[in-house]
Amino acid sequence: MDEEDVKAALKMVEDPEAGMSVLDLGLVYGIALEPGKVRVDMTMTSPACPASEYIVDEAAAAIRAVAPEGTEVEVRLVWEPPWSPERMSGDAQQRFGWK
Amino acid sequence: MEVSPRFRVPLLALGFVSLAFGIAGGLARLSSFEVAETAIALHGPLMVSAFFGTVISLERAVAIDRLWAYAAPLAAGLGGIALLCGFVGAGFLLVILAAAVFVGCGVVVVQRQPSLETVTLLAGAAAWLAGNVMLFEGRAAVPWWIAFFALTIGGERLELSRYLKRAPWVRRAFAVLVGLLVLSPMVPRALGVVLLLLAVWLVAFDLARVTIRQDRLPRYVAACLLAGYFWLGMAGALIALATRYDAALHAFFVGFVFSMVFGHAPVILPAVLRVRFPYHPVLYLPLALLHASLAVRVLVSMPLGAWGNAAAIVLFVLISLSLVIMFDHRQSGRAAPR
Numbered sequence: 001m002d003e004e005d006v007k008a009a010l011k012m013v014e015d016p017e018a019g020m021s022v023l024d025l026g027l028v029y030g031i032a033l034e035p036g037k038v039r040v041d042m043t044m045t046s047p048a049c050p051a052s053e054y055i056v057d058e059a060a061a062a063i064r065a066v067a068p069e070g071t072e073v074e075v076r077l078v079w080e081p082p083w084s085p086e087r088m089s090g091d092a093q094q095r096f097g098w099k
Numbered sequence: 100m101e102v103s104p105r106f107r108v109p110l111l112a113l114g115f116v117s118l119a120f121g122i123a124g125g126l127a128r129l130s131s132f133e134v135a136e137t138a139i140a141l142h143g144p145l146m147v148s149a150f151f152g153t154v155i156s157l158e159r160a161v162a163i164d165r166l167w168a169y170a171a172p173l174a175a176g177l178g179g180i181a182l183l184c185g186f187v188g189a190g191f192l193l194v195i196l197a198a199a200v201f202v203g204c205g206v207v208v209v210q211r212q213p214s215l216e217t218v219t220l221l222a223g224a225a226a227w228l229a230g231n232v233m234l235f236e237g238r239a240a241v242p243w244w245i246a247f248f249a250l251t252i253g254g255e256r257l258e259l260s261r262y263l264k265r266a267p268w269v270r271r272a273f274a275v276l277v278g279l280l281v282l283s284p285m286v287p288r289a290l291g292v293v294l295l296l297l298a299v300w301l302v303a304f305d306l307a308r309v310t311i312r313q314d315r316l317p318r319y320v321a322a323c324l325l326a327g328y329f330w331l332g333m334a335g336a337l338i339a340l341a342t343r344y345d346a347a348l349h350a351f352f353v354g355f356v357f358s359m360v361f362g363h364a365p366v367i368l369p370a371v372l373r374v375r376f377p378y379h380p381v382l383y384l385p386l387a388l389l390h391a392s393l394a395v396r397v398l399v400s401m402p403l404g405a406w407g408n409a410a411a412i413v414l415f416v417l418i419s420l421s422l423v424i425m426f427d428h429r430q431s432g433r434a435a436p437r
Contacts, residue, residue: 016317016320017259017306017310017316017366018259018310018317019317025262045258045261045262046212046216046255046258046259047162047208047217048162048208048217048220048255048258049162049258050159050161050367050370050371051369051370052370053161053162053164053370054370054373055370079212082212082214083261085261085262085264088262095309096262096263096264096309097264097309
């Protein structure tokens with residue numbers, strides 16, 4: 001499994017209200033791969049977002065579904081640096097009027 | 100620390116007791132309907148501070164993930180039970196306690212990320228506390244409660260609208276509205292004007308303007324939001340004109356706030372209760388009934404419209420439960436989890 005596989009898995013996890021993946025929305029800050037372990041750092045647009053715990057679990061489940069059996073998957077929620085719109089993909093920027 | 104979703108269910112259930120009796124009490128005001136005297140007299144506190152207080156503070160407790168934060172929904176829920184049982188003073192004090200804890204949650208959120216969005220949510224919490232203190236003192240609580248919802252929903256919408264490209268003045272205009280919302284409950288007619296301006300801001304700049312062109316859940320949520328903004332503007336206009344008290348209040352609480360709830364539930368319930376809430380177009384049915392019956396309430400017949408409002412809320416709860424349970428059954432029937 002490589003970083004592209006993890007990204008493909010995260011493409012399946014949506015912010016339910018924006019109708020776009022957390023990857024396109026730029027909420028994924030980092031993907032670290034070690035033998036037998038995947039670690040993802042991600043954020044939310046709001047620290048008051050009650051869906052954050054749920055989205056983090058969804059992301060972990062999506063990665064586990066494509067990872068080899070026994071892989072340790074850790075998705076951490078981070079608040080620094082704060083999310084900003086420049087982090088969105090070209091597709092997302094186009095949809096939301098940035099391009 | 101994380102509180103298991105299993106323990107969140109009884110908190111939510113406490114809130115729903117207030118919802119059920121609050122609605123029954125409201126209907127009993129308009130038609131011959133047997134229900135406890137307390138439910139009739141305390142319709143407003145039951146709906147706002149006991150039901151919505153429980154639900155909104157539970158949602159915030161889940162978001163900030165602190166054990167003490169759950170004291171807010173617990174106190175709000177128990178406050179509702181105390182009110183229904185006739186312990187009015189105790190009930191009022193419990194909802195004050197709930198709001199005070201909720202303000203503490205707002206402080207945590209601001210500390211985590213100081214921004215206009217989080218300060219707006221904190222201001223909303225403070226407005227709820229102010230309203231509950233007013234209630235205890237026998238003064239007008241409703242304008243503060245209106246500010247509570249306007250700030251809480253407005254802050255969350257501003258947050259989500261950060262996905263969109265907006266000119267810097269749009270954000271500054273929102274900041275001005277927040278300041279006005281904090282001050283204007285002291286002059287209700289001015290509050291009406293501010294609500295009207297907030298409705299204009301939301302219609303013009305909310306993410307819903309984009310997501311209404313998508314499909315499935317994002318479009319349904321956007322429909323709930325945009326319909327709610329219409330009633331927010333209507334409520335603002337009626338409050339500014341100091342006319343049609345029932346229509347003004349229910350345009351706000353039913354047309355705006357409950358419409359938000361209908362849109363928000365499929366997004367939030369999975370987070371709070373860890374259940375799947377699959378989208379289904381049947382969700383448009385209670386939404387349409389809610390808005391149509393509110394139009395009847397405002398334009399044709401208050402009691403008929405009110406019964407329609409209640410039916411829409413009950414229908415929404417039943418459809419939501421059915422969708423969650425049906426999905427759960429489908430999943431448990433499969434050999435392997437996804």
